[in-house]
Amino acid sequence: MIILGLLLGQINTDVISGVPRYSFDIPELTDGIGFVVIAMGVFGFGEIIVNLGQPAESREVFTKDVKGLWPTKQDVKDAFPAVLRGTALGSILGVLPGGGALLASFAAYTLEKKSRGRKGEVPFGQGNIRGVAGPESANNAGAQTSFIPMLTLGIPPNAVMALMVGAMTIKGIQPGPQVMTSNPQLFWGLIASMWVGNAMLVILNLPLIGIWIKLLTVPYRFLFPAIVVFCGIGCYTLNNSSFDVYMTAAFTLVGYVFYKLGCEPAPLLLGFILGPMMEENLRRALLLSRGDWTTFATRPLSAGLLVAALLMIVVVMLPSIKAKREEAFVED
Known part of the structure; x- marks a missing residue:
């Protein structure tokens, strides 16, 4: 999928020869394929088609009244240690590229299942508060730390950062x-938005949770037409071009095929974003070195990064590490 994204990123005007x-x-x-076109087609319209292909009863999230939404004192007491563990785990795993925040959620859930709780608590899978507090804390922490590789190296670790x-x-x-x-205004504004955003989440979610x-x-048959209309308007107004709408429709079919084949579309987006950046800097380095490819191995910084990348690939492919990753994503 990453290779396909890299290939799609080559559809443009050559930066050297024009x-x-x-x-x-x-x-x-x-001018290349629009980033919004691919994201909207694969993730937006493609998801709609997938949902429409499912039975109507499976598309409805809630059909009954939900009561007892506020946590009790005992829930807060039980959840507090899980929040601390999930935050620490998510802060570390969120930096990793390739879905670290998602991995943090599953890893935190696995950690809470293996952690000893109080006697007589609700079993996991039947409403245990630790099974919610830990993964959610890990997910929120991972979402914050995923900005680190993007702001320091310019590398998006997941699809959201690619956006x-x-x-x-x-x-x-x-x-x-x-x-x-x-x-600096953008950087510090981004930092401030994290504080303001989390504060607004508390202010909005707790009192208005009943509204959410x-x-x-709301039945899905009313939701998806509105989603299609607004997404279509957004694609057209991007460049005031109907061609973008046609391309979005094409990538909608691509996204649906990915779903049927069990392919994850997020790596495609990462490859599409990083491909042109990688090509531009690669060709710039080759121009400076007069076409000498050994410059990447003789320079300490580039050689160190290549070795680190190779070691990460080898470590991830080790059977023991691979088994642990698969175990983290298994939910009882």
Whole structure:
């Protein structure tokens, strides 16, 4: 999937020679495929088609009244240690590329299942508060720390950060360590938004939780037409071009095929975002070294990064590590 994303990123105008490539004489493709087009088609419309292909009863989240939404004092007491453990675990795993925040949620759930709770508590899978507090804390912590590789190295660790990189690129901002010095307002505004966002979550979610639950009772047959309309308007207004709408429809079919084949579309997005950046810097380095490929192995920094990447691949492929990863994603 990453390779497919890299190939899609090559459909543009060559940054060195200025010659259009893989555009098939279509003028709209000389500027490349829009990032929003791929994201909206694969993740937006593709998900809608998948949901429409399921039985109607499986699409409805809640059909009955939900009561007792506020946590009790005992729930808070039981959840507090799980929150601390989940936050620590999510902060570490959230930095890892390739879905570290998602892995943190499953790993935190596995950790809570193996941790000793109080006597007589509700079993896991039947409403244990620790099974909610731990993974949610890990997910929130991982979502915050996933900004670290994006802001320091310009590398998005997951699909959400890839969307952030795409938005920054559209605005002419180069992700990386220079963001802190060249755009301090953006950097510190981002830090402040984390504090404000978490505070607003507490203010909005707790008093208005009943309203959010009511939204889940809206039948899907009313929701998906509105989603399609707003997504279509967004795709068209991006460049005021109907070609973007047609491309979104094409990638909708691609996303549906991915779902049927059991392929994860997030790596495609990562490859599409990182591909042009990687190519531009690769060709720049080769120009400076006069075409000498050994410069990547003789320079200490580049050689160290290549060795680190190779070690990470080897470690992840080890049977013991692979078994632990699969165990973390298993839910009883």
